Amino acid sequence: MSKEKFFTDLKSIRKAYYEKHYYEDKKSWSEIAKMLGTYPNKVKRDAKNLGIKSRDKSEAQKIALEKGRTSHPTAGKKHSDETKFKISESQGAVWDSMDESELENRSDIARKCWNKKTDEQKAEFLKKGGQAIQEAARTGSKVEKEMFEYLVSKGYRVDRHKEHILKNEKFHIDLYIRNISMAIEVDGPMHFSPVYGEEKLKKRQAADLSKNGLILSSGMVLVRVKLVKRGSQRFHRYIMNELQKIIDSVEKTFPEEGKRYFEI
Template identity: 85%
Template structure:
């Protein structure tokens, strides 16, 4: 079709052409202009006069990616470990620099987002959250797994989730460094928040105290890591650094009785 004939056709014919190629076939104005042998802006202006609404930039990019007309700017690209570290640190610094009003504002945004969810969406979210917590209780949290890998990489002999029997009491220790008789317990939210109700929290804390007594009375070092902050790679690095300080202290001189309990 020549551009001279096309732009002298009835408006109904031109409109049907645009609807077919732009809306149904999801071609761009540039592609349609090329088909007509004319300029993109001329086609877009004509279509707008005929009531054809152009896609916004986001919609146009999605279609172009889907059709393979453009490539995603980050496709096939990866950040170096150094860049990832810088990004993680800068994000953490932003959160750390927020005052109470800014944190409350972020919380309010979260509450509004939650309130917009349907009852079904809320129920599904809570169900998955509960399952994740229970799964972490059985298999260990992400931090625990990374801590295990960190300690192994440093040459320590580490047992994970190994059961022990002390004073006729059977229990397991999250991580145990055999080289220095150090037990490490990683405490998620359910150890200090009523995730499963107040009664369960009281039972959990009583069990933790009893476990502390068994571990310490056996002569071990005990380190409890409390996940009180939002988990991030930056937070994990902080935990590893603090743990390494405690390990260095113990390796230098094993603490006397009464000074073998540490918290991070």
């Protein structure tokens, strides 16, 4: 079709043409302009005057990916450790810089997203969340696993879920560094939030206090790591750094009785 004839056609004919190729065939304005032998902005302006609404950027990118007109900018690509570190630090800095009103706004957005879910979607989400918590309780959280790998890489002799070391054999120790007689307990949300209800929380906290007493009375150093923040890589690095500081201090001078309890 020649561009001279097309732009002198009736508006109804031009509008039908745009609707067919832009909406139905999902062509871009550049592709339509090429078909007409003209430039994209002219086609886009003409279509706008005829009431044809252009796609927003997100929708245009989605269709371009589906049609193979462009490739996903990160598909099949892996970030280097240095890039991951920079991204993590940058995102963490954004969260740290938020004031209360901004944090509340984020929470409000999350609540609205939650309220838009169907009952079935909510039930499935809660089910998966419960399964993840139960699995972490059995095998240890992601932070615990990372901590174990970190300590082993540093040359420490570490036991995971050490049993039969305390007088109450129902208790196990999450991580035990034999070199320096240090017990590390990694506390997820169920240790300080009513994940399973207030009654379960009270029992859990009472058990934690009892466990603290048994560990400390055995002459060990106890470090409790409380996972109170979102599990970002930045937060994980903070935990490792703080733990290393405590270990360095204990290795230098083993603390006297009454000063062997630490929290991160």
